[in-house]
Amino acid sequence: MDVVTFGETMIRLAAPGFQRLEQVTSLTVTVGGAELNVAAGVARLGLKSAWVSRLPDNPLGRMARNKANEFGVDTSHIVWTSEDRMGLYFVEYGAAPRASSVLYDREGSAISRIRPGEVKWDEVLRGARLFHTTGITPALSDSAAAVVAEAMEAAKRQGCLVSYDLNYRAKLWSAQKARQVQEPLMAMVDILSTTEEDTEKVFGVKADSYVDVARRLIDRFGFKVVTITLRETPSVWRNTWTAIAVDREGNVYDDKVYDIEIVDRVGGGDAYTAGFLYGYLTQGVAAGVQYGNAFSALKQTSWGDFNWATRAEVEALIRGSGLRIAR
């Protein structure tokens, strides 16, 4: 196993064709969640991955498992329960000056009720190269936060790298609580993915440049590498996207800026992380930034949280494929 991720996946119900949720008569259905998105992404790029979660044993829970399977993600460590519900979220696609929006309905989800001891982390992580989770998981509940700590400790015991996407969700917890819960975890993290906004909100880290933000985070928490994604939104349908990374040795890695016609940006950050982890684990930080950027840019051009782009497409984009029709 190359990568093991842990976190919530929800049923994603999206309003078709720029409709507002109040007016829909149908919703498109798939699944999505930050950590499964990453597991699916690295599997798509060629690594072996597993996703750990807690799911209700009903059609919606099975749908989440099936979709993970469809991408070749190992689902054998999922904890099944006959209680509790599947979290859901509703997506509305925007058009300037109306931003896209997401309505979460995740209260009482099966994973928010996970408890330490339910997952045999040492068994799960034995032989794995990297464990990944995000700031959403400990925000779900105190017991979920305890399981995150438990998993990271096992990762350290098993010699896995630990990757963490800060992913601050203000609807789930306050910045203060986010800081208090996550600060102790940071000591176990090797790779941090984040945005400038989130690090300022959660850790109060602020600087004149992205590179300085990354450096201060490394100074404070001792990360091996920090990678920061940068999105500009001149309009809803047209964004620019790039990323940088800084390593503990102070090297700075950047990449070209992609001009993206946005089809669906939800999951764009997770696609970056997946691409980054693939590049990092196979070739190093510079490749991480390139694969992450290109994989994310491609993700944002099609529908759903998961990224159907192939590694060949990613590599063609890195080399500079054009916009003429491919026949």
Next chain:
Amino acid sequence: MDVVTFGETMIRLAAPGFQRLEQVTSLTVTVGGAELNVAAGVARLGLKSAWVSRLPDNPLGRMARNKANEFGVDTSHIVWTSEDRMGLYFVEYGAAPRASSVLYDREGSAISRIRPGEVKWDEVLRGARLFHTTGITPALSDSAAAVVAEAMEAAKRQGCLVSYDLNYRAKLWSAQKARQVQEPLMAMVDILSTTEEDTEKVFGVKADSYVDVARRLIDRFGFKVVTITLRETPSVWRNTWTAIAVDREGNVYDDKVYDIEIVDRVGGGDAYTAGFLYGYLTQGVAAGVQYGNAFSALKQTSWGDFNWATRAEVEALIRGSGLRIAR
């Protein structure tokens, strides 16, 4: 106001075209819930009705309100909250030998957290002719049960008739709890709608004939009238449907049996109740059974909890309209 109903409405997400939930990529969306179905039904037939509930102030809550408005149901007494969620349910349409099925996801819904005092029942019911709720509402939570009692007491004070559909839901409470909570309520009920199965499960009332079941219920609780619906299911796509009523004076009312090609049977019982209440309030018990039967038969031939049949169509069916194409 002729009829005021009180209860939960959920967002109804249905799998299209006999798909199983696990395989869907889209879901059709509308709303439904026993008490709103009744309010919408009687409005459709020409009475003035209102529906009382507690809804989250988000697009899903507003959708429920909008759909009630669309049928001309007064929604001005809804209690709005910025907390809590909207209940949902998922429908799978069956084909023999696979029955249709409903998956509820209603835990933590706004209405389950309603508390006595939130609705000004005396104001709501002043001048109303009839108050209607079902056995689902007290099953949602203890506080919801307390609000049902509160509403019925106000109804009695305001001189409203009280109508109750027993509607036992085993997923929400045990038969024992259902009996314990509802027995005290029955004293305030004038009109009971039910099925043979439910009365046996909840009240242990059993007899050789439907008429005897109704009589025993009247004897025990003193109802003005009991009406029982009768469905036979030779297959999933073809059911028969009829109903009877018995009044306190011992009169028995029955009606022809409809042979129904089932498009969507969810809401069929509520359509019966709506038709019954319309007939009862305008013309008496015999008309109640006829309108209820015909309105329900028509409901089951189209999609959704609500019934789009017109009163003219109902009356034509009672008179015996044929199956030739109407041009």
Next chain:
Amino acid sequence: MDVVTFGETMIRLAAPGFQRLEQVTSLTVTVGGAELNVAAGVARLGLKSAWVSRLPDNPLGRMARNKANEFGVDTSHIVWTSEDRMGLYFVEYGAAPRASSVLYDREGSAISRIRPGEVKWDEVLRGARLFHTTGITPALSDSAAAVVAEAMEAAKRQGCLVSYDLNYRAKLWSAQKARQVQEPLMAMVDILSTTEEDTEKVFGVKADSYVDVARRLIDRFGFKVVTITLRETPSVWRNTWTAIAVDREGNVYDDKVYDIEIVDRVGGGDAYTAGFLYGYLTQGVAAGVQYGNAFSALKQTSWGDFNWATRAEVEALIRGSGLRIAR
């Protein structure tokens, strides 16, 4: 040219999936109209056909022309106008005990404003074997009725057979007016297609058996052949269908009864006429009844006014193809 037909075609807007019109958020779109249905049907079976009408030169009018073209029907004699509108009709599919229904919106259509002299009938019909129209066309307006008479007279001059489907539409005219207008036309008709109901309503012809009805019609109007279709509707989704014909010599032709799972019965009568005319023109009355019956039965199993069945399928059905899957 084998067959020339004349009449209205409308845009057909159908409610999907047993929805009621009031609840739809989309409508499926195609075109249909009795006389074009016949022209398309005989073309499908291998004859050369043309359809004459009057259409507005807008996207809806062009759509009607295009769909006729798609079936290989000659549309070069259509009269185009920059005034007037396209007629429309809305279809609701039923389920027992609710019949299917059609809502017409054809007032002010371009063809209802056609005037004698706009079509050069002698040119159109020169060399044609048969002219066909139905009782709908003269019902559209007095001027349309005058054009029907004009066309029939030209048909007689050109030596064409004249075929007429009585097709009584109570929404368009009274039985009395229908009789008054059509009685003079009948003298020019060679082949009459009808149902027992329509001949009773329009001509007051009634008898103990279908054969006697046909005989009385022949006696009264001197038709070469009368063909009567017979539908039974035990339910909306399951009908039986057959037909008989009687010729002037008194020969009676009948055929097996088809048990049909109804997908869309609108256009079923026109499919019969098309099959009948094909069989009659190529092989005689007996073949007419067989082709008409089988072609109509197949039409009723798929969606739309037009019949996509092939001649090979029709002939296989006449020979008795089974219900096992065709691989």
Next chain:
Amino acid sequence: MDVVTFGETMIRLAAPGFQRLEQVTSLTVTVGGAELNVAAGVARLGLKSAWVSRLPDNPLGRMARNKANEFGVDTSHIVWTSEDRMGLYFVEYGAAPRASSVLYDREGSAISRIRPGEVKWDEVLRGARLFHTTGITPALSDSAAAVVAEAMEAAKRQGCLVSYDLNYRAKLWSAQKARQVQEPLMAMVDILSTTEEDTEKVFGVKADSYVDVARRLIDRFGFKVVTITLRETPSVWRNTWTAIAVDREGNVYDDKVYDIEIVDRVGGGDAYTAGFLYGYLTQGVAAGVQYGNAFSALKQTSWGDFNWATRAEVEALIRGSGLRIAR
């Protein structure tokens, strides 16, 4: 009642996904019409509104009523008829260099046949704050124009403000007739919404600036306030939008320019009017322009004539919400 509007609503049949009408096999269905759009808009923003019209008592007429109800618009003053038809319109969405287009099919609609005396305007308008109609209504027929005059006179008697959107439709009448019919009406109008093009075409009012156009209109007709909307169309999918207002005292009100990614611009002007009336009635002209602009900008980002934006969204946009995804 805050606002009463009067005018036609049609069934709106839109070609999905940039298809041309000639090629569609389905059409999306909703309703729309200038005056109902305004009534729905102000109701959405929190005012009480009613819409008056004349509708056929068939599923299409009821659909219009239902959709008005869905937005909380009072429909109790609609005049129902068993004659006449529902007007329809067909929408094609464009892409540069092809503009979007609308094909109207409204001849013979029920409202075009309304006659003075059918609506009891004094009863309808008693206690209302404002009556609104547009230049489309008197264009429908002479009798509809007479009813507009009748309504405005009642409005004056009842002390209602009169609001009028000039909305010139060249397909319905000539500029000359539009001037002749509307000039007498203008004396009763307090608030005029219009565009530079329309005032030039109808009243021959032309000036170097929008403000001067507004001033000349006030000088000529004595309006309390004139508001003019300004759209630039660099492409079909990207427009800019703003508006100004000038009051009788000569004050000029303007607002920021919105850069809009156009999903559906039909109804954009009506959304402006709704927002303007809401702002004007609650806070004055300056707020009118701001609410109108923002409400219209949001409307143009989603599908349908009606505007599903909430007042909270409008106010956030006025304050300057960004384009980042709302979670």
Next chain:
Amino acid sequence: MDVVTFGETMIRLAAPGFQRLEQVTSLTVTVGGAELNVAAGVARLGLKSAWVSRLPDNPLGRMARNKANEFGVDTSHIVWTSEDRMGLYFVEYGAAPRASSVLYDREGSAISRIRPGEVKWDEVLRGARLFHTTGITPALSDSAAAVVAEAMEAAKRQGCLVSYDLNYRAKLWSAQKARQVQEPLMAMVDILSTTEEDTEKVFGVKADSYVDVARRLIDRFGFKVVTITLRETPSVWRNTWTAIAVDREGNVYDDKVYDIEIVDRVGGGDAYTAGFLYGYLTQGVAAGVQYGNAFSALKQTSWGDFNWATRAEVEALIRGSGLRIAR
């Protein structure tokens, strides 16, 4: 690994809603093929399974792999090629008197060009309990037939049971060639699934009863068990279904007859085989027939080649679950 299957899977393009293929404007897409259907079915019921095939490395080939993964089927032994195409098939759903039909477009598919040696069968089958293929695979090409023989020989070496579904496809080969190629294979087969028609066509085995057919097959080829499925087709939408099995010891196993409302019968035979293999491997022949029958009956009530029924649903049906809605 419990079960390994080998064969073609195609992209399945189905006409929606009883449309004829010539008229569609969209097709629903999934994948299906006899041997993958079986692998997916046994995985659904709880066994571990793998599917071996040869696929083009393009989106269609990957879609087949993904869908197998989605059901938890191991796809690691698939042979990928940059040449050749994916087979396709088109489905039309029938209605009496029109049978459903399938149009194959499988010429030149990647698997038809598989050659001996491309799959390492001994590695694939090491430790597996059962190998399954059908009469379709050797019919694809001579080289595919050679690979079937190669696989069976490896199965024998590895101690796997060999299961074979005769599945005669007249479009792929003549009965004579089918016999010539398959007769030598039969010696290696332990479990034969078939129908009366197929055994008569291919092997000329005919008898007065299904049981006698099975016995003669066992006598001739020495199978451990023969199982025969029995479908009656009173109409297209309503079939009956059952099966029997006979073992080498002469025991006869039968089961109840299911009355099925047919949604999609394609894949029904494969579902039977999957259920039979599950029951046989876990509990014996009697359970095989019961699981096979129930699993197949449920499959035919939903859309697609794969069966989304759960083992719990199968077992409930065996016990006799009713047709009342499941809430």
Next chain:
Amino acid sequence: MDVVTFGETMIRLAAPGFQRLEQVTSLTVTVGGAELNVAAGVARLGLKSAWVSRLPDNPLGRMARNKANEFGVDTSHIVWTSEDRMGLYFVEYGAAPRASSVLYDREGSAISRIRPGEVKWDEVLRGARLFHTTGITPALSDSAAAVVAEAMEAAKRQGCLVSYDLNYRAKLWSAQKARQVQEPLMAMVDILSTTEEDTEKVFGVKADSYVDVARRLIDRFGFKVVTITLRETPSVWRNTWTAIAVDREGNVYDDKVYDIEIVDRVGGGDAYTAGFLYGYLTQGVAAGVQYGNAFSALKQTSWGDFNWATRAEVEALIRGSGLRIAR
């Protein structure tokens, strides 16, 4: 007959809404192919056209014929076969930085197996003004190339102009083979449509300007006129488009540049050719470029290979219609 074209048409299966092919659950269906697109285009603009091809006699082959008929294209010279298959292609719509793409599945198509002698070219072309084919047809197979030569020779005999679109497809043949096969054909060509890229790849013709490329081609092959289309792709959703032509006399014709919001660019080049041929045959080269440009720009704003724009729309665009909504 004005224009006769010859070539392959395929079933076009497109992924809806920017989905990737691997993820679709439905595909939209129509037909397309360079030469039929041209025949349909010139028919749309008012010329008489015919399309010659070879099709399998199955629903897919008939669909291609039907769609040609729908546009009024004569299909009476198609060669039908009971062997062979229909070619297919799959379309994915892109968004920057992901280009749109086309996956062809045309191996073994009926037309690739056409042989000289199957079409009676002298009969087909007698009286025709122009014969058109493209570089795709000879690329399909050696026998198809032989039929192209046969057709051109007949065209010369019959006094038809010969038009040729170079349309190089690298997936079908090498540049070297393309040159070798097509060079002899060029001597018979009067009108060449091409792009700078294709002429460089196939004929090695390269120059500093488009005009010089055209001149060199004329010098080398003696064409009457060469026309070159020019697309710029700043993004996937926004392209610019124009064209030039040069005649044998050295005159240069250019036109304005269209800024296009791209809905579907597949078929854009064929629409240009159709417009060019229409303008050229009716008014000359200058009109050819204008009609070609405008017809192509409009085609790219709607879905499908065929162009539903009317001649009136084309002429309005040439005159400079704006982007305001057309009511």
